[in-house]
Amino acid sequence: MSFDHLLSLVNHVPLAALDALSRDLWRAAGEGALTDAQAQALAEAIHGRRRPRAQASAVSLGGLAVVSSRKPPEAAAEAPEASSGQSPGQDPRPWSYFPPKRPQRSPDRARSLERRRTLAASGPLPPKLACRFTTGELAVLKIVADSFVAGSQCTLSIPEIAARAGVGQTKARLALRIAQNLGLVSITERRVQYRPNRTNVVRIVSPSWLAWLARWTAPSTAVRPPAAEPAALQDRGYSSLQTTGVVGRGEGSLLRSPRNQGFTRKGVKSRTTWG
Known part of the structure; x- marks a missing residue:
């Protein structure tokens, strides 16, 4: 050329x-x-x-x-060095499409530490995998796991993950890099030309971790139907309980009243029963 x-x-x-x-x-x-x-x-x-x-x-x-x-x-003599915040002789910052990064600091470090320890102690990973990470890294993986369970993938940015986990951005990147090297997660980059890149897509691929999450996020058991009444009660003439908990034939409710917090004594014909 x-x-x-x-x-x-x-x-x-x-x-x-x-x-x-x-x-x-x-x-x-x-x-x-x-x-x-x-x-x-x-x-x-x-x-x-x-x-x-x-x-x-x-x-x-x-x-x-x-x-x-x-x-x-x-x-060079007219431009004051103090206004730009640079020492004399230092070159100005190269031009970039992106704004300068601002340091991310927690407003309450005690609460961040408590949140980090709480997330790590909640058991985000199986014990055999959790022993490979520190407390801060476990907190990061807990945030990733919760987002993955909610939407089958985690698209949170690094600042969001770090803020929710109570750690710094460097710790969040390190935790994801270690998890990727161990084969626990897959990270897909979404680069955009001449613009800020989109957030990475993190997916959990470890079978043991997926089984662990499925164990803790299993759907709740269905409501069981009311059990049949004992034969002794049926022989004595008691009517069956309805789904509302009210005894038939006007004998009153078996539910405790909020006033007396106990069963009421009622007389029915020639016998005394507890309704």
């Missing part, structure tokens, strides 16, 4: 393609298609595309204008 063609690519390709273009540039220089001066000029132009906040200056090379990221001395 010629110098003019490479220069046009440097000025027009997306920022994500600059790395591949830089490799092609130095490959062409190694093959002798570019001189050292041309390769250096193109490298500076690529560096300037990555840092557009730096004031651009024109560098003349054989009648061609190449964009450079070097600041003039007067511009």
Whole structure:
């Protein structure tokens, strides 16, 4: 590729393609298609595309204008270093599609510690698997398991998992990486070009872990029908109990009254019964 063609690519390709273009540039220089001066000029132009906040200056090379990221001395003197929060001599942050990351801190570390220990003690994994993780990692896997049980997959972001588990984002990433290396989960990345990536999809694939979750999330047993009355009560003339708990033939209810909290004594004809 010629110098003019490479220069046009440097000025027009997306920022994500600059790395591949830089490799092609130095490959062409190694093959002798570019001189050292041309390769250096193109490298500076690529560096300037990555840092557009730096004031651009024109560098003349054989009648061609190449964009450079070097600041003039007067511009560097006017820009105060304290306002940018950087020490003198430190380069500004390279331009990115993404906003700068903010540290995630718990407003109440005591409650986060309690939540982390509670989640870890709830038994998210079988004992043979749980012994491979720390308390914080078990809390992370508990959040992942709950999300997986609810929707057959976990699509929570790392900050969400870390906040719910009461740990930091580094601990959350480490727990998922260890679980993936042990073959407990599968992680599917959902990358989006020139935009923030979508959250990863985490699925539990370990048979022992799935059996453990199925054991704890089994559906509740159905309500049993009322048992038949003993034959002795039927022989004495008692009517069968209805589903409402009321005895037939007007003999009153066997349920305890909220007032006296006990059974009431009633007289029926010539015999005394407890209704």
